[in-house]
Structure formats: C-alpha cells, structure tokens
Amino acid sequence: MEETILDVRDLHTCYRTRLGETVHPVDGISLALNKGEVLGIAGESGCGKSTLALSLMGFYFPPLRFISGSIIIEDTDIMTLPYVRLRKDYLGKKIAYIPQSAMNALNPTGRVIGFFEDILTEHRKNTGRKQVRRIVEERFEMLRLPRRALNCYPNELSGGMKQRIIIAISTILDPDILIADEPTSALDVSSQRAAINMLLRLIKEGYVGSMIFITHELPLLRHVADNIMVMYAGKIMETGTMSDIIFNPIHPYSKALVSSIIVPEKGIKSISFPSIPGAPPNLKNRITGCRFADRCRYDTADCRLSDIPDREWNGRKYRCILDRRTLEGEYGNE
Amino acid sequence: MEMNDKKVIMQGDKLAKVFGHGSGKVTAVEEVSFKFFEGEIASVIGESGSGKTTLAKILLGLLRPSSGNFSFRGKEVDMSSFKKRKAYWQDVQAIFQDPFSSFNQFYKVEKVLRDCLSLKGVKASRDENLGKMKEACRFVNMDFDELYNKYPFELSGGQMQRLMIARIFLLNPAFLIADEPTTMIDACSRSTVMDMLLKLKNDNNMAILFITHDIGLAYYISDTIYIMQHGRIIESGKAESIITGPRHPDTKKLLDDVPKLHESWGL
Numbered sequence: 001m002e003e004t005i006l007d008v009r010d011l012h013t014c015y016r017t018r019l020g021e022t023v024h025p026v027d028g029i030s031l032a033l034n035k036g037e038v039l040g041i042a043g044e045s046g047c048g049k050s051t052l053a054l055s056l057m058g059f060y061f062p063p064l065r066f067i068s069g070s071i072i073i074e075d076t077d078i079m080t081l082p083y084v085r086l087r088k089d090y091l092g093k094k095i096a097y098i099p100q101s102a103m104n105a106l107n108p109t110g111r112v113i114g115f116f117e118d119i120l121t122e123h124r125k126n127t128g129r130k131q132v133r134r135i136v137e138e139r140f141e142m143l144r145l146p147r148r149a150l151n152c153y154p155n156e157l158s159g160g161m162k163q164r165i166i167i168a169i170s171t172i173l174d175p176d177i178l179i180a181d182e183p184t185s186a187l188d189v190s191s192q193r194a195a196i197n198m199l200l201r202l203i204k205e206g207y208v209g210s211m212i213f214i215t216h217e218l219p220l221l222r223h224v225a226d227n228i229m230v231m232y233a234g235k236i237m238e239t240g241t242m243s244d245i246i247f248n249p250i251h252p253y254s255k256a257l258v259s260s261i262i263v264p265e266k267g268i269k270s271i272s273f274p275s276i277p278g279a280p281p282n283l284k285n286r287i288t289g290c291r292f293a294d295r296c297r298y299d300t301a302d303c304r305l306s307d308i309p310d311r312e313w314n315g316r317k318y319r320c321i322l323d324r325r326t327l328e329g330e331y332g333n334e
Numbered sequence: 335m336e337m338n339d340k341k342v343i344m345q346g347d348k349l350a351k352v353f354g355h356g357s358g359k360v361t362a363v364e365e366v367s368f369k370f371f372e373g374e375i376a377s378v379i380g381e382s383g384s385g386k387t388t389l390a391k392i393l394l395g396l397l398r399p400s401s402g403n404f405s406f407r408g409k410e411v412d413m414s415s416f417k418k419r420k421a422y423w424q425d426v427q428a429i430f431q432d433p434f435s436s437f438n439q440f441y442k443v444e445k446v447l448r449d450c451l452s453l454k455g456v457k458a459s460r461d462e463n464l465g466k467m468k469e470a471c472r473f474v475n476m477d478f479d480e481l482y483n484k485y486p487f488e489l490s491g492g493q494m495q496r497l498m499i500a501r502i503f504l505l506n507p508a509f510l511i512a513d514e515p516t517t518m519i520d521a522c523s524r525s526t527v528m529d530m531l532l533k534l535k536n537d538n539n540m541a542i543l544f545i546t547h548d549i550g551l552a553y554y555i556s557d558t559i560y561i562m563q564h565g566r567i568i569e570s571g572k573a574e575s576i577i578t579g580p581r582h583p584d585t586k587k588l589l590d591d592v593p594k595l596h597e598s599w600g601l
C-alpha cells in the first residue's frame with residue numbers, strides 16, 4: 001500500500017484585485033501525493049499552476065487568499081495550524097518550494113553561504129558557522145556543485161548555476177515534499193539537464209521525499225514524472241500515469257497539449273501543429289460547465305449547462321462530458 | 335556546403351566582435367562566415383553565451399563588427415547614416431526574445447501596427463490601412479477589434495509575440511531575424527509561433543534566421559543549421575543531416591540535452 005504524504009481536498013483560493021474583484025485560479029483542486037512519487041502538473045500559462053504551488057505552501061500573502069479546502073500533511077491539516085507553527089515546523093522541513101525565476105530569487109548583496117547560514121541557524125539551534133559550512137560543503141559535494149560558488153555573490157554565477165544553488169538552498173532541510181515551480185524555464189538545454197539531474201539525484205538519495213513538478217514542457221515531464229495532472233483554468237482536466245497522458249491522452253485539452261510537443265525526432269518535420277483557437281477564459285467570471293468548451297473541437301450544447309463530473313477509467317480520471325470511447329472514436333476519424 | 339540554385343540574401347565573411355579591451359577582453363563572435371539563401375530558414379543553435387545574440391545584433395546593424403564584413407543582396411551593408419539604416423530596416427527586421435520589452439509601452443496596439451505601415455512608406459487611405467491591419471491580426475489568429483485599443487501590458491506573452499509577428503507580416507521584410515522568439519512563452523503558444531514563421535516563409539518567401547538553444551525547434555523549422563560555440567561556428571549543414579548524423583561532439587551533446595519522447599534521456 002502506497003503511503004500518501006500530501007492530501008489536498010477541494011482547495012479553493014482566489015486573488016482579490018485592487019478593484020475588489022476576485023479571480024479564481026485554483027478552483028476545487030484535489031490531489032494526493034505518495035511517498036517517493038514525482039507528480040507533474042502541466043498546463044499553459046495562466047491556468048493556475050504557479051498559484052497552486054503557492055497555495056500548497058499554506059503561505060498566503062495578499063492579494064492571494066485562501067477560501068476553503070484542506071491541505072493534509074501527515075494527518076494534520078496545515079490550514080488549521082497557527083501561522084507561527086506552520087512556519088516553524090512545516091515550511092522548509094516538511095514542504096519546500098523552488099521559485100521560478102532563478103535570475104532574481106537571490107539577494108544580490110549576500111554571498112551564497114549566507115543564505116544557507118540564515119536557514120540553518122534559524123531552523124537548527126546551536127549550529128555554528130563552521131558547522132553550517134561543513135554541512136553545506138557535504139551537500140555541494142553530493143550534488144557535484146563547485147565549492148568555490150559558496151563564496152561568490154549571485155552576480156558572479158551563471159543562470160544555470162544560480163538555479164542549481166536555489167535548488168540546494170530549498171532542499172537543505174531535507175523536505176518531505178518539494179514543490180518545483182518551473183525550475184528550468186529560464187535555462188538553456190544543457191543547464192536544464194544539469195538542474196533536472198540534480199533534482200532527481202536528491203530524490204534518489206533520499207534527501208527529498210516526493211516532488212510536485214510544475215511545467216509547461218511536456219517532454220521534460222516525460223522523463224521526470226511518474227504521474228501527470230493536466231490543469232486548465234483552475235481545474236484538473238485529466239490525471240493519469242506519465243505514459244497514459246503523453247502517449248494516450250483522453251481529454252481533448254490534453255490531446256491538444258500533447259500534440260504541441262516539438263522534439264528533435266525523425267518525422268517531426270512533416271507534422272503541422274494546429275494551434276488551439278482562442279485564449280484561456282478570464283477567471284474573473286464564474287464559468288459553468290466545461291471551461292475548455294469554447295476552444296474545444298468536440299463541444300456540444302450540453303458542455304456549458306452544468307459542471308462536468310470526473311469520469312474514472314482504469315485508474316485514470318478525466319473531466320469531459322463525452323466518454324472515452326466516443327472521444328477515441330473522434331480522434332480515430334481524423 | 336553544397337551549391338544551391340537559390341539566391342544568396344545575406345552573406346557574412348569572417349565576422350568578429352570583441353567587447354572590452356586589455357585583460358577584460360571578451361570575444362563574443364569569432365570569424366563567423368555564412369551564407370543565407372532567399373526563402374530559406376537557417377537556424378543558429380548554441381548554449382547561452384555562445385554569441386548568438388551578438389551575431390543577430392551585428393546583422394541588424396545595432397552593433398558594429400570589430401572585423402569582417404557582411405553583405406545583403408550582394409551589396410555591403412552601409413550603416414553610416416540614419417537614412418541608410420532606415421532603408422536597410424525596411425528589408426531586415428527582427429523579433430526579439432523578450433516580448434515584454436519589445437514594445438513601446440506608451441503605444442496602443444493600433445499605433446504599433448500603424449507605424450509599420452508608415453515605415454513601409456505606402457500611401458493609402460484610412461480604410462485600406464485598417465483592412466491591412468485586420469488582415470495582419472487574422473494572420474496571427476487575433477481579433478483586431480478586440481485588441482486595437484489595448485496597451486502592450488494588457489496582453490499575455492504569447493499574444494505579444496504574435497503581435498510582433500503581425501508587425502512582421504505588415505512590414506514584409508525580405509530577411510527576418512528571430513532571436514529566440516519562443517523561450518519566454520509557453521509550449522502551446524510556441525508551436526503556434528513556429529507555424530506562423532513557417533507560414534511567413536512559405537507564403538511570403540521570407541528568409542528567416544532563427545536563433546535558438548533548442549535543437550528540436552531548429553530541426554522542425556529550418557532548412558540549414560549552424561551550430562555555434564564560444565563565438566565560432568563548429569558545424570553547419572542541412573537540418574536533416576545534422577540531426578541524424580552530428581559530427582562534432584558538442585553538437586551531439588546539444589542533441590542529447592534535449593528531452594525526447596521516444597528515447598531515454600540518460601538521467
């Protein structure tokens with residue numbers, strides 16, 4: 001029996017804008033993360049991926065607000081905890097976060113070792129500076145990062161190195177759950193591979209328990225994730241194992257996402273990439289029915305009438321009014 | 335490279351660019367020679383810091399090369415006066431990496447597009463211009479009536495990049511430099527942008543220099559590929575032959591570093 005370490009139930013969060021409007025980027029998300037699992041979350045920009053990451057941290061600062069739902073880590077709903085305890089006992093140790101922008105996540109006025117000192121002296125009392133250096137040097141050795149980077153200022157490091165150091169900082173307290181929010185989106189392919197390699201090594205060596213990996217790059221998820229969740233306009237559209245989603249998607253939106261992959265493989269030149277027409281819906285407005293209906297090729301009149309329930313098949317979940325056989329028939333006709 | 339019956343549109347001969355002097359000297363581009371043909375897409379691929387963008391800036395006339403020269407349609411490019419530069423920019427245009435800083439933030443979309451028409455120097459009635467702008471927006475799957483009164487910051491990254499392509503559609507240059515146009519936008523918009531670039535090539539017979547670090551994109555879009563490293567071109571040839579049989583070890587590495595669907599990534 002697999003052990004669930006993070007259980008999110010029906011999470012709703014919103015942004016309150018300056019004009020008093022509310023935007024709902026996370027609208028009823030439920031997910032379960034097992035020990036040792038890498039869960040990929042895919043979706044286009046503006047679908048609520050990054051907000052979901054912030055929401056999972058239980059760390060709400062305006063304009064982001066929590067509405068309802070529960071985030072359960074080891075039988076404790078972290079949303080019911082007082083803020084001080086959440087910060088002291090959970091953030092960094094149980095659940096950690098890698099921000100998206102490597103280029104400006106580090107304070108330019110401090111040396112790299114200083115960031116580690118801040119974290120370790122705060123979380124582990126009685127840790128001296130020498131001890132910190134020893135711990136960090138060991139970690140750097142394991143991750144095959146150069147030791148000299150510790151004494152550098154952030155502006156002396158390349159983008160790929162900065163991102164790898166941010167990963168090292170985020171994981172120095174050995175978190176059970178790591179949320180990686182597009183950790184490689186600003187990097188070129190070689191640095192991307194190095195950063196991904198490092199993340200996977202952290203999991204393999206047991207420093208990090210499980211990971212939620214957020215990205216729009218499906219080829220990356222192909223190699224990193226065990227399971228994939230496809231998100232669109234604040235809702236989960238489809239959940240399944242990596243090979244199910246990448247090679248055999250059911251939902252029309254997953255299908256469209258997967259067919260936009262460009263990789264250097266034979267035969268790719270002859271494929272033409274049909275774009276998904278239109279733009280994602282404005283999340284300010286409440287949408288009834290399927291959120292993808294306006295851009296979907298297979299939409300019917302019923303799609304917009306009421307909320308679409310999840311359908312389950314063979315361990316996979318998808319949210320579409322049409323069932324699997326009908327959809328597969330439609331795909332087959334093309 | 336094998337002979338081609340197409341006409342050469344842009345040719346570079348031992349271009350070099352050196353920044354700084356003394357001990358702080360950095361050679362960004364070193365003796366780069368190339369030939370780009372009319373109606374073809376050529377890609378320059380390299381890691382960060384390999385001099386791709388510097389090369390683009392030289393070709394656009396934004397930087398002066400330290401040595402070497404390049405010619406456009408057989409004539410050496412003269413950037414000595416504003417008038418000459420303006421004439422050059424009617425034929426050579428660019429799309430940059432960062433759509434958020436490519437637009438004048440005080441100009442509405444309509445003004446951005448109208449400026450393209452005036453740069454072209456075509457005298458036409460208001461209605462004709464409006465029709466052209468609408469056509470350009472249709473070309474990039476956008477709705478002019480929805481957009482014209484908006485400022486660039488009200489658009490998403492993908493929309494801005496598509497608006498940039500709408501500009502190119504109006505200007506219809508003979509040579510387009512696309513400097514990593516897809517790195518800052520998400521995967522769905524990326525394939526859309528790639529398809530539009532291909533459409534520009536096929537419909538308008540535009541020559542495109544596509545700069546990227548993703549060899550997959552380059553392979554999909556281009557006819558010819560140049561691999562750059564540390565300011566030098568280390569390998570060049572037909573897209574097909576470079577992907578199937580890379581000769582230089584660094585080309586192999588670039589190819590290996592891209593995640594693929596049907597092969598393992600060797601993590």
